[in-house]
Amino acid sequence: MPGNADSMGTAVLALVCLVIGSGSGQLLAKEHKTHAASGKPNDLGCFVCDTMEDGDKCASVNQSDTLWRSKCNDDRRMCMVKRFSYTTSTENSTSEIRMWYLERNCTHRCEPGCIVIGERTKLYACTACCEKPYCNWMSRAGGVRVPFHPILAPMLPVITAIAYSLPS
Structure with missing residues (x-):
C-alpha cells in the first residue's frame, strides 16, 4: 500500500499545481474572496479629506461633522488616518511634535503603526485603521485620542512593537 500513498500524493500535488496555474490566478492573489463575499454590499462610510487640499479643519474633525463624510466604494472596507509629523532636536532640547500632513x-488595505526616521530631525509616519462607519474622526482612527508629548513621542514605535509582540 505505500506505493498507493505515493501515487495519491503525486496526484494531489499535480491537481494543486493545475488549479494554481490555470484560470485567472485567483489563488495566487493576496486576498481571495468567494463570490458571496464579493457580492456583499459596502455600507461603510469614512471621513475623506487631507490637510493639503482641505486645510487645518481636516486635522480636527468632530464625530458629528458632515462636511467630509463619504461612502466607501468597491473593496475599500476600512477607514484610515495617515499622519506625517516631525520634531527637531538640538543638544539640549527637542521641539514639540508638529504635524506636516x-x-x-x-x-x-491598512497597516496600523508608526515609522520614525532621523536623528536631529525625526519624521513620524503613523497610520491608524478602523472598520466602523465614520470611525476615523479622531487623530487616531476609532480609538482613544492619544496626546502627543514631545518626550513620549519618540518612544511610540517601541511601545507599539512591545504591544504587538505580547501574546493575545
Missing part, C-alpha cells in the same frame, strides 16, 4: 480616507 494628515489624510483621512477609505482604503482596502
Whole structure:
C-alpha cells in the first residue's frame, strides 16, 4: 500500500499545481474572496479629506461633522488616518511634535503603526485603521485620542512593537 500513498500524493500535488496555474490566478492573489463575499454590499462610510487640499479643519474633525463624510466604494472596507509629523532636536532640547500632513480616507488595505526616521530631525509616519462607519474622526482612527508629548513621542514605535509582540 505505500506505493498507493505515493501515487495519491503525486496526484494531489499535480491537481494543486493545475488549479494554481490555470484560470485567472485567483489563488495566487493576496486576498481571495468567494463570490458571496464579493457580492456583499459596502455600507461603510469614512471621513475623506487631507490637510493639503482641505486645510487645518481636516486635522480636527468632530464625530458629528458632515462636511467630509463619504461612502466607501468597491473593496475599500476600512477607514484610515495617515499622519506625517516631525520634531527637531538640538543638544539640549527637542521641539514639540508638529504635524506636516494628515489624510483621512477609505482604503482596502491598512497597516496600523508608526515609522520614525532621523536623528536631529525625526519624521513620524503613523497610520491608524478602523472598520466602523465614520470611525476615523479622531487623530487616531476609532480609538482613544492619544496626546502627543514631545518626550513620549519618540518612544511610540517601541511601545507599539512591545504591544504587538505580547501574546493575545
